[in-house]
Amino acid sequence: xxxxTQAGRQHDAAAPVQAALAIELRGISKAFxxxxxxxxxxxxxxxGTIHGIxxxxxxxxxxxxxxxxGFYKADSGQIFINGQPTLIADSQAAIRAGIxxxxxxxKLVQNFSVLENVILGAEDGALLRPSLAKARKVLGDLAxxxxxxxxxxxxxxxxxxxxxxxxxxxxxxYRHADILILDEPTGVLTPDEADHxxxxxxxxxxxxxxxxLITHKLREIMEITDTVSVMRRGEMTATVKTAGTSPEELAExxxxxxxxxxxxxxxxxxxxxxxxxxxxxxxDADGVERLKGISLSIRAGEILGIAxxxxxxxxxxxxxxxxxxxxxxxxxxNGEVIDLTGKSSDAQSRRARGIAHVxxxxxHLGMIMDFTAWENMCFGYHNxxxxxxxxxxxxxxxxxxxxxGKIERFDVRPPDCWLPAKSFSGGNQQxxxxxxxxxxxxxxxxxxxxTRGVDIGAIEFIHKRIVELRDAGKAILLVSVELDEIMxxxxxxxxxxxGRIMGERLPEETDxxxxxxxxxxxxxxxxx
Amino acid sequence: xxxxxxxxxLDSTFRLATPLLLACLAGLFSERxxxxxxxxxxxxxxxxxxxxxxxxxxxxxxxxxxxxxxxAMIFALIHGxxxxxxRGNQLISGVALNFVASGITVLVAQALFRxxxxxxxxxGDARFNPIELxxxxxxxSVPIIGPLYAEVISGHxxxxxxxxxxxxxxxxxxxxxxxxxxxxxxxxxxASVDTAGISVVRLRYSAVIITGLLCxxxxxxxxxxxxxxxxxxxxxxxxYIALAALIFAKWRPWGALYATFLFGFLQALxxxxxVIERVLHFSIPTPALDALPYILTVIVLAGFVGRAIPPRAGxxxxxxxx
Numbered sequence: 001x002x003x004x005t006q007a008g009r010q011h012d013a014a015a016p017v018q019a020a021l022a023i024e025l026r027g028i029s030k031a032f033x034x035x036x037x038x039x040x041x042x043x044x045x046x047x048g049t050i051h052g053i054x055x056x057x058x059x060x061x062x063x064x065x066x067x068x069x070g071f072y073k074a075d076s077g078q079i080f081i082n083g084q085p086t087l088i089a090d091s092q093a094a095i096r097a098g099i100x101x102x103x104x105x106x107k108l109v110q111n112f113s114v115l116e117n118v119i120l121g122a123e124d125g126a127l128l129r130p131s132l133a134k135a136r137k138v139l140g141d142l143a144x145x146x147x148x149x150x151x152x153x154x155x156x157x158x159x160x161x162x163x164x165x166x167x168x169x170x171x172x173x174y175r176h177a178d179i180l181i182l183d184e185p186t187g188v189l190t191p192d193e194a195d196h197x198x199x200x201x202x203x204x205x206x207x208x209x210x211x212x213l214i215t216h217k218l219r220e221i222m223e224i225t226d227t228v229s230v231m232r233r234g235e236m237t238a239t240v241k242t243a244g245t246s247p248e249e250l251a252e253x254x255x256x257x258x259x260x261x262x263x264x265x266x267x268x269x270x271x272x273x274x275x276x277x278x279x280x281x282x283x284d285a286d287g288v289e290r291l292k293g294i295s296l297s298i299r300a301g302e303i304l305g306i307a308x309x310x311x312x313x314x315x316x317x318x319x320x321x322x323x324x325x326x327x328x329x330x331x332x333x334n335g336e337v338i339d340l341t342g343k344s345s346d347a348q349s350r351r352a353r354g355i356a357h358v359x360x361x362x363x364h365l366g367m368i369m370d371f372t373a374w375e376n377m378c379f380g381y382h383n384x385x386x387x388x389x390x391x392x393x394x395x396x397x398x399x400x401x402x403x404x405g406k407i408e409r410f411d412v413r414p415p416d417c418w419l420p421a422k423s424f425s426g427g428n429q430q431x432x433x434x435x436x437x438x439x440x441x442x443x444x445x446x447x448x449x450x451t452r453g454v455d456i457g458a459i460e461f462i463h464k465r466i467v468e469l470r471d472a473g474k475a476i477l478l479v480s481v482e483l484d485e486i487m488x489x490x491x492x493x494x495x496x497x498x499g500r501i502m503g504e505r506l507p508e509e510t511d512x513x514x515x516x517x518x519x520x521x522x523x524x525x526x527x528x
Numbered sequence: 529x530x531x532x533x534x535x536x537x538l539d540s541t542f543r544l545a546t547p548l549l550l551a552c553l554a555g556l557f558s559e560r561x562x563x564x565x566x567x568x569x570x571x572x573x574x575x576x577x578x579x580x581x582x583x584x585x586x587x588x589x590x591x592x593x594x595x596x597x598x599x600a601m602i603f604a605l606i607h608g609x610x611x612x613x614x615r616g617n618q619l620i621s622g623v624a625l626n627f628v629a630s631g632i633t634v635l636v637a638q639a640l641f642r643x644x645x646x647x648x649x650x651x652g653d654a655r656f657n658p659i660e661l662x663x664x665x666x667x668x669s670v671p672i673i674g675p676l677y678a679e680v681i682s683g684h685x686x687x688x689x690x691x692x693x694x695x696x697x698x699x700x701x702x703x704x705x706x707x708x709x710x711x712x713x714x715x716x717x718x719a720s721v722d723t724a725g726i727s728v729v730r731l732r733y734s735a736v737i738i739t740g741l742l743c744x745x746x747x748x749x750x751x752x753x754x755x756x757x758x759x760x761x762x763x764x765x766x767x768y769i770a771l772a773a774l775i776f777a778k779w780r781p782w783g784a785l786y787a788t789f790l791f792g793f794l795q796a797l798x799x800x801x802x803v804i805e806r807v808l809h810f811s812i813p814t815p816a817l818d819a820l821p822y823i824l825t826v827i828v829l830a831g832f833v834g835r836a837i838p839p840r841a842g843x844x845x846x847x848x849x850x
Contacts, residue, residue, distance in 0.1 A: 069723075071722075071723070071848065072848075091722065091724065091725035092725030093725075094725075095724075101723070103723065105719075107720040107722075107723040107724075108717065108720055109712070109716045109717045109720050110716060110717065110840065111716060112712075112713065112716070116713075117720070119709070120709060120713050120720060120721070120724050120726075121710070121721065121725055121726050123706040123709070125706070126705055126706050126707070127704065127705060127706065128703075128704055128705060128706060128708075128709055129704070131706075171724075
């Protein structure tokens with residue numbers, strides 16, 4: 001029996017077998033059409049522990065948890081909650097069984113107050129007033145007990161992401177959840193907020209709550225979990241005690257081969273200045289100033305990393321440099337001033353100046369999801385004479401031949417240039433865009449969130465390509481919310497907060513703590 | 529303009545605003561749940577025909593009203609089926625239903641009565657009759673307030689008072705009841721409702737049914753209150769004006785009251801070009817006055833008078849994400 005081998009594999013890991021189990025899944029399978037998202041998954045989660053589940057994107061983690069939360073129905077398999085076989089037909093049943101879930105994308109009503117969000121679906125009667133009064137009291141108690149302070153009357157849209165997440169946790173606790181599932185909870189948090197979240201989780205664990213933490217960040221797994229299960233391609237490949245494993249081992253289990261976690265790179269050999277930005281300001285459609293006087297420069301053969309919590313002006317910086325937004329100030333590329341407001345300030349003219357742009361939101365700005373890979377690989381450069389057959393027609397054969405070469409060199413999988421962009425995984429979509437931009441041999445590469453939603457295997461490849469481009473003497477502006485990525489790729493790091501530069505650091509002379517404080521607006525700089 | 533003319537215009541404001549108000553509240557419930565409904569016009573027309581026909585046959589206006597509600601409800605449920613169950617495009621479904629209503633009402637009326645697509649004129653109990661509020665007679669001699677009460681407030685048909693009462697009731701349901709909380713939530717972020725273990729589909733159908741009910745009343749008022757019998761295209765774009773009023777009202781019940789009474793007042797003025805000419809000393813073409821509600825709505829949409837933010841999930845079918 002499969003369940004037996006599974007149990008055997010888990011035996012040495014979950015050592016005290018007699019420990020009470022909060023959750024046990026046996027032989028869970030789920031297919032979406034022809035895609036087998038979960039294959040015969042069995043897992044045991046001991047009561048009062050923090051259990052991590054890691055795996056690449058598409059490994060089936062979220063599907064598994066959605067089944068546990070009653071969002072999807074498993075094709076086969078059994079769920080035991082506290083030792084009792086439990087049928088979870090819908091989310092209401094999961095809530096009754098004491099399961100709470102904090103989704104990666106919060107399920108909050110933006111223009112409702114915290115209280116209204118908390119009682120939604122858990123009202124005590126047909127009238128709201130008594131429910132609201134009760135919730136106000138309960139939230140007060142929870143806040144004291146678990147460091148979960150949130151103003152109960154604040155509207156969600158006024159809250160920071162960290163506070164919104166607390167509301168999600170409060171929602172679960174208000175419904176008496178004993179088992180809390182968190183899906184990629186730190187993706188949107190500053191390091192400080194993440195620390196706070198971990199303190200909350202530890203507090204919950206001390207109160208006997210069971211926590212399942214889904215993440216792809218190995219550091220978090222090592223820091224906070226007791227046990228960790230690894231998923232790969234819909235299967236549970238291992239469950240181990242966190243104390244008895246290492247990030248390297250987990251990465252290997254996730255990907256199925258050895259992975260280089262650190263980026264191998266030699267010290268930079270910066271040359272002439274490629275990009276000079278002075279006093280750059282950008283206002284958004286509402287008239288709010290998003291960039292409040294940015295000055296920076298990048299030299300050839302150097303990677304400048306911009307760290308910051310998303311929404312602090314990094315996107316606007318990329319967009320104004322890439323010619324998508326207008327701004328004021330001066331931008332010089334190779335010593336020449338470029339037009340920031342006039343008719344010639346667009347992405348096309350930036351490309352002509354040797355600026356290539358890998359946008360943050362690749363699915364909206366980087367490609368057209370319904371178009372094929374080969375079409376996507378010529379966008380932005382479609383006026384290239386090499387792609388034209390004559391004055392009227394494009395030479396599609398040439399574009400396809402070109403795309404096939406790029407697909408091979410960038411290891412895009414599956415290597416089929418006729419597939420629509422939406423059929424590729426996040427990592428391969430990113431490779432398609434990178435291939436398009438890097439192979440144009442730009443002087444300056446703007447790259448935003450290069451590895452967001454990208455598998456760990458592809459991350460390695462993308463990082464290698466970016467470093468290679470640097471070594472070829474190009475200037476690179478890297479924007480990322482992943483501090484690890486900023487730390488390991490950058491030659492210099494600039495931290496942005498509230499549209500300003502908080503300060504500059506060398507990666508070897510700083511640490512995540514210090515950068516995290518700067519990202520939160522604490523520390524040196526005009527903004528402090 | 530003398531006081532009695534002013535009162536006459538106010539009086540007709542009440543009558544003209546009533547169908548707008550009922551339709552506007554109907555749209556409010558639907559749109560607050562995330563279902564855009566451009567088909568208010570068609571539902572009103574359908575209800576007007578059903579009411580006119582059944583009231584004429586049965587001789588009872590209230591049986592007619594029930595038929596009107598039934599007619600509007602069928603259309604509301606078709607819209608629900610298309611946009612909730614089959615996740616179709618809500619605008620297309622609404623427009624299609626408007627076209628169907630425009631044709632089918634005349635067809636049925638002609639088949640039943642052979643009077644050129646009209647229903648027979650209603651009279652007596654087959655029509656809504658004015659209700660004299662208490663003390664109207666006694667107070668009418670009191671200066672200023674007396675005539676206002678007797679002429680403007682008193683003496684309307686039952687549906688006028690029902691429509692006005694529907695405003696505080698709607699407000700209370702939306703903001704003070706569990707159903708209202710969930711309804712508003714499903715129009716803003718259906719996933720929040722779904723993950724809380726509440727059925728998005730059931731909530732949205734409830735909203736659409738309320739829309740059918742209110743549109744039924746609006747249509748019934750058209751053929752058995754404002755007029756006496758159904759006539760081809762008798763709603764004359766009121767469903768669209770109600771939609772405009774809904775935007776003007778920023779999707780709020782009290783706002784709906786103010787917006788529809790403003791638009792009703794404009795319609796009442798348009799009926800009295802003589803008054804306008806006397807007051808302003810030049811004449812404004814009636815079409816210009818008819819267009820005013822739409823012009824005002826465009827001004828609101830352009831953001832000159834605060835911001836009108838529609839329900840965030842409006843118009844989009846809810847699909848569980850993978």
